[in-house]
Amino acid sequence: MQENPKMIGSWISFMSNKVNVAGGINLAQGLPGFNPPDKLLDALAKEARSNHHQYAPTKGIPGLLTRIADYMQLPLSAATENILITCGATEAIHLIYQHLARKKRDLFTVAAFGPTYESYVNLPALLGHQFVALSWQPDGSVDFTSLKTEILNQNIDLLIIGSPGNPWGRVLSKHDTEQFCELTRTTNVSILFDMVYSELWYNQPTVFPQPVIQDNVYVVGSFSKFLSVTGWRVGWLTATATEMKEICLLHDFSGLSAPHPLQMALYNYMEDHKGVLAFVEELRQSIKSSYIILANAVTALGFHVIPSGGGYFVWAELPEGFSDSGQFVLDLFEKEKLAAVPGIHFGIQFNRMIRFNAARPVEDIMAAAECLSRFLGGQRTPQQLS
Numbered sequence: 001m002q003e004n005p006k007m008i009g010s011w012i013s014f015m016s017n018k019v020n021v022a023g024g025i026n027l028a029q030g031l032p033g034f035n036p037p038d039k040l041l042d043a044l045a046k047e048a049r050s051n052h053h054q055y056a057p058t059k060g061i062p063g064l065l066t067r068i069a070d071y072m073q074l075p076l077s078a079a080t081e082n083i084l085i086t087c088g089a090t091e092a093i094h095l096i097y098q099h100l101a102r103k104k105r106d107l108f109t110v111a112a113f114g115p116t117y118e119s120y121v122n123l124p125a126l127l128g129h130q131f132v133a134l135s136w137q138p139d140g141s142v143d144f145t146s147l148k149t150e151i152l153n154q155n156i157d158l159l160i161i162g163s164p165g166n167p168w169g170r171v172l173s174k175h176d177t178e179q180f181c182e183l184t185r186t187t188n189v190s191i192l193f194d195m196v197y198s199e200l201w202y203n204q205p206t207v208f209p210q211p212v213i214q215d216n217v218y219v220v221g222s223f224s225k226f227l228s229v230t231g232w233r234v235g236w237l238t239a240t241a242t243e244m245k246e247i248c249l250l251h252d253f254s255g256l257s258a259p260h261p262l263q264m265a266l267y268n269y270m271e272d273h274k275g276v277l278a279f280v281e282e283l284r285q286s287i288k289s290s291y292i293i294l295a296n297a298v299t300a301l302g303f304h305v306i307p308s309g310g311g312y313f314v315w316a317e318l319p320e321g322f323s324d325s326g327q328f329v330l331d332l333f334e335k336e337k338l339a340a341v342p343g344i345h346f347g348i349q350f351n352r353m354i355r356f357n358a359a360r361p362v363e364d365i366m367a368a369a370e371c372l373s374r375f376l377g378g379q380r381t382p383q384q385l386s
Contacts, residue, residue, distance in 0.1 A: 011329070047261040052264045083236055084247060110156070121133075164198075200283070220237050303316040338372065
């Protein structure tokens, strides 16, 4: 029985569940196909026999807060005043969102650039707030003069930006980041930088806003992606000391505290700074290699890939003759047991686009390429290109 695309909620969860039930290759969910570092797992195993099995301090254990401050090149005082460890980046985004929405007495308006990650658009929908979809320029740049005008005209309260983005892995330049921050001084908008993929850039390194701690600017980070531990759900956020007090009150009645043994394992693992850097570099290169192979393979099959600067995903336009991304992914899974996410999930105007998770080993990528080739009736198997 074929599903009705109009009756599906989160396509990411829906397609991933199909793999869980029927088997296949999951290029739908943002799950890394690479193991966490061995030394991190050793640290976790040690914690299993420790005394750290009760609630952690609400803000996070002091040692890990200090590690995060060092990572973001913040002063030591930031560990106690400006950083909160959360139950994943998702909770961090929710906390910032709720904090700002509570301060607004009339309609709260959120904006993000399309293609838009599901949390950015669905939070406003669930809470009865207004969402404004913004557009990049045709060359992927931002017209900041026009953006300022739109912020003022639409009374936008919060602008959420991913760097690298999801599903399109655009990486913000230093100039872009500075200009976005400048908008908080010339309008009433707040900016949330979602930087969970910050270490997974391909060519141009990701930059944090400078200074990181400034009024109406928030940064969200996570260990999930750059250490391949998405199931641990340990993230963090930064804010000014005044706003952090209010955000922590919300955290007390939502996540309360991230798992204590996981925080301890991360703290102990990150003591080996050089080892962390070496692991991240190896992971970054592995994902970049898989991205290049998959991007070249689908291009050979008639897809048009939008070049990405980082993250997990290949974001591509469907080959000629296909106009419904939802039906495309349903048919693809039914025939080849290959799961992907239709572009319509990220905005109705992206119905001819598709998202593939490239953060998988090369053998998975090649198997997926062969599935696509068979599905499209390709005359040749995509070759491994690097």
